[in-house]
Amino acid sequence: MSIDPKTIRHEHLSEWVNEITHLCKPDKVHWCDGSVEEYETLSKEMVDNGVAIKLRARKNCLLFRSTASDVARVEDRTYISTKDQDEAGPTNNWVHIDELKKTMIGLYDGCMKGRTLYVIPFSMGPINSSLSRIGIEITDSPYVVCNMHIMTRVGTDVLEKLGDNGDFIYCLHSVGAPLEEGEEDVSWPCAPMEKKYVSHFPEENTIWSFGSGYGGNALLGKKCLSLRIASAIARREGWMAEHMLILRMTGPDGKCYHIGAAFPSACGKTNLAMLQPTIPGWKCECVGDDIAWMHIGEDGRLYAINPESGFFGVAPGTSYKSNPMAMDTLKENCIFANCALTPDGDVWWEDMTTTPPAKAIDWKGRDWTPDSGEPAANPNARFTAPAAQCPVICPDWESPKGVPIDIFIFGGRRASMVPLVMEAFDWEHGVFLGSTAASETTAANIGAVGTLRRDPFAMKPFCGYNMGDYFQHWLNMGKKLGDKAPKIFYVNWFRKSSDNRWLWPGFGENSRVLKWMCERVDGTVTANTTPIGLMPDKNSLDLCGLDIASKDLEELLSVDRHAWLLEVEDIRKHYGQIGDRVPDRLKDQIDKLEERLKE
Ligand code: O2Y
Ligand code: MN
Numbered sequence: 001m002s003i004d005p006k007t008i009r010h011e012h013l014s015e016w017v018n019e020i021t022h023l024c025k026p027d028k029v030h031w032c033d034g035s036v037e038e039y040e041t042l043s044k045e046m047v048d049n050g051v052a053i054k055l056r057a058r059k060n061c062l063l064f065r066s067t068a069s070d071v072a073r074v075e076d077r078t079y080i081s082t083k084d085q086d087e088a089g090p091t092n093n094w095v096h097i098d099e100l101k102k103t104m105i106g107l108y109d110g111c112m113k114g115r116t117l118y119v120i121p122f123s124m125g126p127i128n129s130s131l132s133r134i135g136i137e138i139t140d141s142p143y144v145v146c147n148m149h150i151m152t153r154v155g156t157d158v159l160e161k162l163g164d165n166g167d168f169i170y171c172l173h174s175v176g177a178p179l180e181e182g183e184e185d186v187s188w189p190c191a192p193m194e195k196k197y198v199s200h201f202p203e204e205n206t207i208w209s210f211g212s213g214y215g216g217n218a219l220l221g222k223k224c225l226s227l228r229i230a231s232a233i234a235r236r237e238g239w240m241a242e243h244m245l246i247l248r249m250t251g252p253d254g255k256c257y258h259i260g261a262a263f264p265s266a267c268g269k270t271n272l273a274m275l276q277p278t279i280p281g282w283k284c285e286c287v288g289d290d291i292a293w294m295h296i297g298e299d300g301r302l303y304a305i306n307p308e309s310g311f312f313g314v315a316p317g318t319s320y321k322s323n324p325m326a327m328d329t330l331k332e333n334c335i336f337a338n339c340a341l342t343p344d345g346d347v348w349w350e351d352m353t354t355t356p357p358a359k360a361i362d363w364k365g366r367d368w369t370p371d372s373g374e375p376a377a378n379p380n381a382r383f384t385a386p387a388a389q390c391p392v393i394c395p396d397w398e399s400p401k402g403v404p405i406d407i408f409i410f411g412g413r414r415a416s417m418v419p420l421v422m423e424a425f426d427w428e429h430g431v432f433l434g435s436t437a438a439s440e441t442t443a444a445n446i447g448a449v450g451t452l453r454r455d456p457f458a459m460k461p462f463c464g465y466n467m468g469d470y471f472q473h474w475l476n477m478g479k480k481l482g483d484k485a486p487k488i489f490y491v492n493w494f495r496k497s498s499d500n501r502w503l504w505p506g507f508g509e510n511s512r513v514l515k516w517m518c519e520r521v522d523g524t525v526t527a528n529t530t531p532i533g534l535m536p537d538k539n540s541l542d543l544c545g546l547d548i549a550s551k552d553l554e555e556l557l558s559v560d561r562h563a564w565l566l567e568v569e570d571i572r573k574h575y576g577q578i579g580d581r582v583p584d585r586l587k588d589q590i591d592k593l594e595e596r597l598k599e
Contacts, residue, residue: 002038003031003156009164013136017119020138020172025110026117032145034121034155042142051143051187056345059332063347064143065365066214066338070190072380073216073223075461078198080228082465087203089466090579100199107176107195107210114179115140121159122152124226124293124307129400131239131295131305133230134162137171137220141189144173144218147335150310150384152221169205169229171220176211188213200224202232202464214337215312215382226291226307228464234293235465235473238480243458244292245273246304248394248403249514252281257518260292260304260486261409264439264455268493268506270313274325274392277511279542284511285394286325287403288387289313294405300484302477303402308387315339315349315381322351322507325392326385335384338363340376349377406521410457411491412439415450417563418492420504420556421513422533423520427478429533430488432589435471435582436571437490454574468581475583489517490533495556503552512542530559531596561597568594 008014008031021029032038043062046052055061080092081100088094095103118139125132137148148154162168176191190196191211198217199208207224209217216223230241244260251257263269273289288306297303313326315336320327339347340360348357356376362368363378387393396403410433412418424430434457441451454460456467463470478485493510495503516536519525527534535557538550571590575582 003033003159005029005031008159010159010162010166012165013162013168016136016170017138021117023105023108024112024117024140024174026112026115026140028116029119030116031119032121032154034149034153034158039146039149042146046142049185053341055336055347057342058330058334058346061332061334061336062146063336063339063341065188065363067186067188067190068364069193070188070212070214071338071378072214073461074193074196074198074212077193077196078461080200080202080464082201082203087465089468089581090577091460091463091467097201097203100197104197104199104208104210107197108172108174111174111176111178111210112140114183114185116142118142118145120145120148120154121162122148122154122221123158123161124152124221125305126398126400127153127157127161129305131293131400131402132307133169133225134158134166135169135171135221135225137173139173139218141173141175141213141218143213147219147312147384148221150333150335150386151219151308151312153309167205169207169225171207171225173209173218173220174211175213175218198224200228200464202229205229205233219312222291222308222312223462226293227459227462230293230307230464231459231462231470232464235469239296240292240294240302240473240477242292242294243290243462245269245289246287246292246306246403247273247275248285248287248396249277249511249518250283250285251518257406257521258287258304258403259407259409259514259517260294260405261411262434262437262458263411264437264453264458266442267411267413267439268322270311270318270326271323271507272510274323274390275511276325276392276508277514278508279511279515279544282511282515285392286390287394287397295402296480297401297404300481301404302481302484302486304405305399305402306387306397310387311383311385311390313383313385315347315352315383316375316377316379317351318349318383319352325390329385329390330383331389333386333389336382338378338381340368349381350375405486407517408434408486408488409491409517410434410437410488411493412437412455413442413494414438414440414492415494415496417560417567418490418495419532419535419559420493420495421489421491421516422530422535423517423527424488424490424533427481427485427488428475428585429589431471431474431478432586433488433490433533434474435586436574452570466581467578468583471586472581472583475585487517487521497552497555503556505546505548509546512546516541531561531593531599532559532564564597565594568597
């Protein structure tokens with residue numbers, strides 16, 4: 001269940017592993033082969049030493065409880081480190097490469113004492129796809145190894161593909177908690193906040209993460225490789241690495257449409273990825289729930305692959321009402337983090353069921369009842385689940401050439417002003433919509449609730465280079481795609497009435513809006529021209545069987561010119577913060593919007 005390092009043909013890889021072993025000084029080195037046996041052995045070890053809990057009620061599932069200070073991505077400790085700060089741009093934390101490496105080498109020195117160093121060869125994307133990329137993650141966390149088994153393709157066939165001189169992305173991770181001789185381990189080792197670093201060196205295709213064992217900080221194939229490093233590679237090579245779900249929608253006549261959708265966190269991205277349409281005859285299938293890599297194919301269209309092989313979803317709020325397909329995905333072979341444990345050996349989280357369990361053990365390991373006054377699960381509690389287990393996984397989700405994208409959707413959570421749906425006038429206007437995307441914060445975000453945050457293309461935390469250059473890259477891609485470019489839409493499922501009611505039912509009913517988009521692609525429905533975009537009229541949205549007051553629908557599709565003129569000022573401020581690399585053509589879009597609103 002381990003690869004013999006003597007069989008490694010890739011000299012440069014062996015040298016790098018030796019160099020890191022020398023620096024981090026682990027007790028043992030284990031080359032992962034990605035086998036079921038390896039997963040089971042590590043799982044058993046973690047259960048035996050009290051690091052993980054085996055769930056009696058769910059086949060082959062584990063529950064982990066992290067340290068209370070290590071529960072989420074650490075944006076303040078995330079760096080894009082380049083030679084020149086302008087390359088990282090004002091939306092990223094930056095420290096000069098030489099300085100950051102010096103600090104981190106100091107931290108890595110001896111950091112794996114008493115632990116095993118695992119070498120994980122992994123592929124982002126199907127191994128047989130020319131669009132995939134290989135990463136090698138070195139980590140001292142068996143929790144990370146097991147999660148990487150689910151989230152990526154790990155194993156010997158990756159090394160096979162790498163050959164003796166293939167390229168890979170260097171991913172170094174340590175929990176940053178060396179063990180002295182005889183020192184007993186804790187169940188979730190990590191370093192204090194001031195020693196945590198999630199560092200990216202896009203000029204060297206390298207990731208160095210230190211001090212956190214949680215999610216996006218530690219599973220380096222996900223946000224670090226597939227978004228921050230990949231976005232920088234994609235810009236250099238002329239493709240796109242986006243924070244997008246991918247879904248296939250099929251109409252009653254069998255015609256398929258593929259949609260890529262980008263939303264900031266807490267906007268229901270995983271729910272939309274696994275949507276069950278309420279409109280008769282229409283079907284949705286999930287290709288991916290978080291990341292899309294897109295290349296222009298030989299026919300000039302844009303093809304998307306999901307580089308991941310699992311879902312790392314937020315548990316609280318996931319239920320048979322909000323996302324039945326996710327619930328069915330979680331029945332077996334999953335890893336849970338920071339969920340509550342019920343007396344019958346199952347996991348539970350807030351809003352999973354309408355009635356909470358009478359008692360449970362909360363995510364901190366304490367006795368809990370519904371009267372405890374605190375949530376039983378951490379708000380960022382997670383599940384890691386194999387994508388192949390999703391009942392509505394698309395049969396082509398692992399297609400090596402990807403699926404052709406027809407539609408891009410941007411959106412956010414806005415209580416007022418932003419309509420249910422609008423279509424961009426053209427690609428440039430669509431890029432403007434993506435670049436100005438914003439969402440109001442919820443309790444799931446850190447900080448005040450209801451504050452408007454701009455999150456261009458939902459990429460603010462994930463763009464590995466200057467945001468102004470990223471906007472330009474979107475414009476360039478549009479130019480290359482020409483009339484084969486996907487149509488761009490902007491949605492807001494979260495608009496409220498003046499008496500604070502949701503105006504739109506959401507969930508499966510969102511399929512009505514997606515259907516309108518598909519029909520716009522085909523040119524079979526009309527749209528009204530408004531100052532902010534093209535919008536459906538009441539008759540072109542399929543509302544059959546939906547009980548919605550016509551007054552509510554009018555409000556959902558209304559444009560408040562005065563409010564939008566205030567928005568224009570906020571967008572100018574937002575572009576000002578991104579700096580002088582914002583393309584002039586996008587700045588012109590603000591003036592054009594203002595003119596249309598004043599007409
Ligand atoms: O909190 C974390 O460590 C993970 S964040 C995350 C996980 C899965 C999908 N998306 C996200 C995100 O922050 O966008
Ligand atoms: Mn995400």
